[in-house]
Amino acid sequence: MALRFDNVMLGSIELLCLTAEHEGFTAAANAAGLTPAAVSRSIARLEARLGVQLFSRTTRQVRLTDAGRDYVAQCRQALAQLSEAERELAGQQRVPAGTVRISLPTSYGHCRVLPLLPEFRALYPEVSLDIQLSNRNVDFAAGGFDLAVRGRTPPDSGLVARRLEDAALVVVAAPSYLASRPAPRALADLAAHECIQFTLPSTGQPVPWLLHGEGGVFEHATQGGIRYSEDILGGVTLARAGAGLLQTYRFIVEEDLARGVLVELLPDFAGASRPFSLIHPAHRHMPRRVRVFIDFLLERLSSPPGPRARY
Structure with a gap:
C-alpha cells in the first residue's frame, strides 16, 4: 500500500489545528517554536x-472557512486517536488520563450528573472533565464532544445510545396555588386549573403531559397562560411561585416535595416516565478515559429508583 501521508503532511495537519486553536499564524508559530512564515x-x-481554502485571511485576522472548520474538527479527532493509541501502546494508559468533553441537559446535569462528578474525580484524578450544559443536540465532530446525555436520541445512525434511566414524572403545585382552589382529583378537573406549559423549541408546541392509567401510559393535553422553553428548571421556579400545576421530573423536585414547598397531585395517574440516554459516536476505538466515565455513569444512574413519597 502506497503511503498517503508523510511526516511533512502530518506536521502540516498539526500546525493547522494549532493555528485554528490560537486563531492566528503568529500565535501558532510561537507555540510550535517556528516562524509565522x-x-x-x-x-x-x-x-x-x-x-480547498481552509482559512480566510485579512491583515487583521485569520478565520477558518466552513470547509476548514469541518476539516479541523475531523483532524483533531484523528490526532487525538493517534495520541491515545501511542499512550496505550507505551503502557502510559494503565491509569486513565486526559479530558472527557460531555454535553448535558440543564436539568439532568444539575440534578443527576454534576453531583456525581467529585466522586468520579476522586476515583480518576488524571481525567479532566469539560462540561457543556445545553438542551440542544450537539455536533460531536465540530464541538469535539466525546459524550452527550439527551432525553431524545438524535436520528443519527452514526451514534450509539446507552440507556441511563427512565426518569419518573410527577405533577406538582405550590400550597399557595392550592390555597384558593381545590386540588384536582380527576383529569377533567385540570380544565379548571392553570397548567404551566413547556414548549419544545423544535415545534413551538406545548409538550403533552404523560400520565399512567389502566390502559398504560397516555398523553394528555393541558392548558395554561404561561409557556416556557429551553430550561426545564424554569417551570419549577414558576410552580414554586404559585403560577400553577406543573409536570416535571421527580428527581428535580424531590427535595421540594420532602420540605412541603411543592405538593404532589394526581397520584392515581403517576407512573409515567421518560428515558435519558448516554450518546456517543460509534468509533472503533474509544479512549480508556471515556470508557471509565461511561461505566461510572451507567453504574451510578442505572440503579432502580427508590420508593416515591406521595402527598
Whole structure:
C-alpha cells in the first residue's frame, strides 16, 4: 500500500489545528517554536493538496472557512486517536488520563450528573472533565464532544445510545396555588386549573403531559397562560411561585416535595416516565478515559429508583 501521508503532511495537519486553536499564524508559530512564515507556508501546502481554502485571511485576522472548520474538527479527532493509541501502546494508559468533553441537559446535569462528578474525580484524578450544559443536540465532530446525555436520541445512525434511566414524572403545585382552589382529583378537573406549559423549541408546541392509567401510559393535553422553553428548571421556579400545576421530573423536585414547598397531585395517574440516554459516536476505538466515565455513569444512574413519597 502506497503511503498517503508523510511526516511533512502530518506536521502540516498539526500546525493547522494549532493555528485554528490560537486563531492566528503568529500565535501558532510561537507555540510550535517556528516562524509565522513557516506556519503560513505549511498551511498553504495543505490547502494546495486539498484544493480547498481552509482559512480566510485579512491583515487583521485569520478565520477558518466552513470547509476548514469541518476539516479541523475531523483532524483533531484523528490526532487525538493517534495520541491515545501511542499512550496505550507505551503502557502510559494503565491509569486513565486526559479530558472527557460531555454535553448535558440543564436539568439532568444539575440534578443527576454534576453531583456525581467529585466522586468520579476522586476515583480518576488524571481525567479532566469539560462540561457543556445545553438542551440542544450537539455536533460531536465540530464541538469535539466525546459524550452527550439527551432525553431524545438524535436520528443519527452514526451514534450509539446507552440507556441511563427512565426518569419518573410527577405533577406538582405550590400550597399557595392550592390555597384558593381545590386540588384536582380527576383529569377533567385540570380544565379548571392553570397548567404551566413547556414548549419544545423544535415545534413551538406545548409538550403533552404523560400520565399512567389502566390502559398504560397516555398523553394528555393541558392548558395554561404561561409557556416556557429551553430550561426545564424554569417551570419549577414558576410552580414554586404559585403560577400553577406543573409536570416535571421527580428527581428535580424531590427535595421540594420532602420540605412541603411543592405538593404532589394526581397520584392515581403517576407512573409515567421518560428515558435519558448516554450518546456517543460509534468509533472503533474509544479512549480508556471515556470508557471509565461511561461505566461510572451507567453504574451510578442505572440503579432502580427508590420508593416515591406521595402527598
